[in-house]
Amino acid sequence: MQQLVFATNNAHKLEEVAAKINGKIKLLSLTDIGCVEDIDETGTTFRENASLKSKFIYDKYHVNCFGDDSGLEIEALNGEPGVYSARYAGEHGNHAANIDKVLTSMKGVTNRKANFRTVISLIWNGDEHFFEGVINGTIRNDRSGTAGFGYDPIFQPDGYDKTFAEMSLAEKNKISHRAIAMADLLFFLKKV
Structure with a gap:
C-alpha cells in the first residue's frame, strides 16, 4: 500500500483527511515519522504555506x-x-478568540458572504503538485453547533440550513473545501 505523510499536527485535519482517504493509502502523521519540529507558516498565501510544509518534510x-x-x-x-x-x-x-473577532468585526454588516479555501501541496516522487478546494457560504450572527473546529460554528455553506459545526464528519466531508481538494489529490494518485 502506498504511504503518504500529511504535514500537520492538527488532529482535526488528520481525522477529516483519514476519513476521506478511507484506507486507500496509508496516511502517516508527523508523529508517525518522528517529526517534532514546528513548521513555520511564513508565506503570505495559502499556496506558499502549503508548499513550505511539504518541502520541509520532503527535504528532511x-x-x-x-x-x-x-x-x-x-x-x-x-x-x-x-x-x-x-x-x-x-x-x-x-x-x-478568532470567532469572537470575526463576530465583532461583522456586527451590523449585511454582506455575510464568505468562503473556506484549502490549498494542498503534494510532493510525489520529488515533483510538486497543487490542489485547491473552495466552498462558499455565509457567516452566521452567532455560534451554532459543537462539531468540527476553527470557524465551523459560524460558517453556513450555501444550500444548507446548518453550520459546519452542526454537521457530522461524514456530512462535512462530502462538501468541505478540504474534501474537494483531497478528492482531486486522490484522483491524481489513482493515475500515477
Missing part, C-alpha cells in the same frame, strides 16, 4: 507527503482572516 525525510493551508475568507472584511485564520486574534489556534 525524503518521503511522499503533502501539506495544506486553509482559511476563511470573508468578502466584507476584504478577504480576512484569510491566510491568518489560525492566528487572527493573535494567539495561534485560539478558535474562540
Whole structure:
C-alpha cells in the first residue's frame, strides 16, 4: 500500500483527511515519522504555506507527503482572516478568540458572504503538485453547533440550513473545501 505523510499536527485535519482517504493509502502523521519540529507558516498565501510544509518534510525525510493551508475568507472584511485564520486574534489556534473577532468585526454588516479555501501541496516522487478546494457560504450572527473546529460554528455553506459545526464528519466531508481538494489529490494518485 502506498504511504503518504500529511504535514500537520492538527488532529482535526488528520481525522477529516483519514476519513476521506478511507484506507486507500496509508496516511502517516508527523508523529508517525518522528517529526517534532514546528513548521513555520511564513508565506503570505495559502499556496506558499502549503508548499513550505511539504518541502520541509520532503527535504528532511525524503518521503511522499503533502501539506495544506486553509482559511476563511470573508468578502466584507476584504478577504480576512484569510491566510491568518489560525492566528487572527493573535494567539495561534485560539478558535474562540478568532470567532469572537470575526463576530465583532461583522456586527451590523449585511454582506455575510464568505468562503473556506484549502490549498494542498503534494510532493510525489520529488515533483510538486497543487490542489485547491473552495466552498462558499455565509457567516452566521452567532455560534451554532459543537462539531468540527476553527470557524465551523459560524460558517453556513450555501444550500444548507446548518453550520459546519452542526454537521457530522461524514456530512462535512462530502462538501468541505478540504474534501474537494483531497478528492482531486486522490484522483491524481489513482493515475500515477
